[in-house]
Amino acid sequence: MLRTIFIITALFFSVGGQSQIKYGTPSNEPLPEKLQGLRVAIEVNNFPKEIDAVKIKDQYYWMHNTAIRCKESDVTIIEFGAYLFYNDQWNLRRSYPLKDLNKNFGTKKERLKHAQPYTWAENWRVGPSLFGGWAMWYFIGKTPSGEIVCGYEKIETTDKLLN
Numbered sequence: 001m002l003r004t005i006f007i008i009t010a011l012f013f014s015v016g017g018q019s020q021i022k023y024g025t026p027s028n029e030p031l032p033e034k035l036q037g038l039r040v041a042i043e044v045n046n047f048p049k050e051i052d053a054v055k056i057k058d059q060y061y062w063m064h065n066t067a068i069r070c071k072e073s074d075v076t077i078i079e080f081g082a083y084l085f086y087n088d089q090w091n092l093r094r095s096y097p098l099k100d101l102n103k104n105f106g107t108k109k110e111r112l113k114h115a116q117p118y119t120w121a122e123n124w125r126v127g128p129s130l131f132g133g134w135a136m137w138y139f140i141g142k143t144p145s146g147e148i149v150c151g152y153e154k155i156e157t158t159d160k161l162l163n
Contacts, residue, residue, distance in 0.1 A: 026085045026134055026154060032092065034079075035138060035150050042112070042139045042151025043069050046123075049155060052162040053130055062125040062157040066137055068105065069117040075141035075149065077101055077110040085134035085154075093135065112141065125157050132159040 030036065045067045053060040081095035098110050105118040112118060125135075138152040 023086050023131075023133055024088060025156075026090070026136075029085075029089055031152070032083055032090045032138070034140070035152060038140065038148060038150040040151055041070055041072055041143070041147075041149035042075060042141055043067075043071065044137055044139060044151040044153035046137065046153050046155040051125075051155070051157050052160045053158070054162050055130075058128065060127055060130050064123060064125075064155065065119055065121045066123045066153075066155075067117050067119040068112065068139055068151065069115065070112045070141070070149075070151075071115055073143055074114050075112045075143055077107070077112065077139055077141045078148075079140040081138060083136045083138065085136070090136060130159055130161070132157050 047065055047067070051062040051064050053062050055061075077098065079095055080098075080101055082093045083090040084093045085091070101107055101110050104120040104123070107118055123137075134154060134156050136152055136154045138150060140148065140150045142148055
């Protein structure tokens, strides 16, 4: 089974011991710089969009999937990853190695074929603590004409138990 650990750290501490993270809900904050100015041509869908946790033994799981596709043409993904929302802005959590796109989404050579959906069925957040937060999956790709395009979608994990 494919599984990724998408852990959001509950608190970061400064040298003085005070919390530096302020979680919130994104509204109209600017996109991360690397997405600004890029045309949205890659559809990204997370299901469900709001995820309650399930507790299994000593871990919490926020079970969801992420699907991507391009309706216009083939696109070769050149970067993908996730941002977390805290301190009133999107903060890069991680850019993933491109080989992970092929492994997790079932693409070949990081290529999205025109209109073909690709799904990471078990793109789960897993962690030892029950707390909510916002993430945004992003994808940057190149069209056959050489245009750099993107796609992104927000997802909310809650501090509620499903079961």
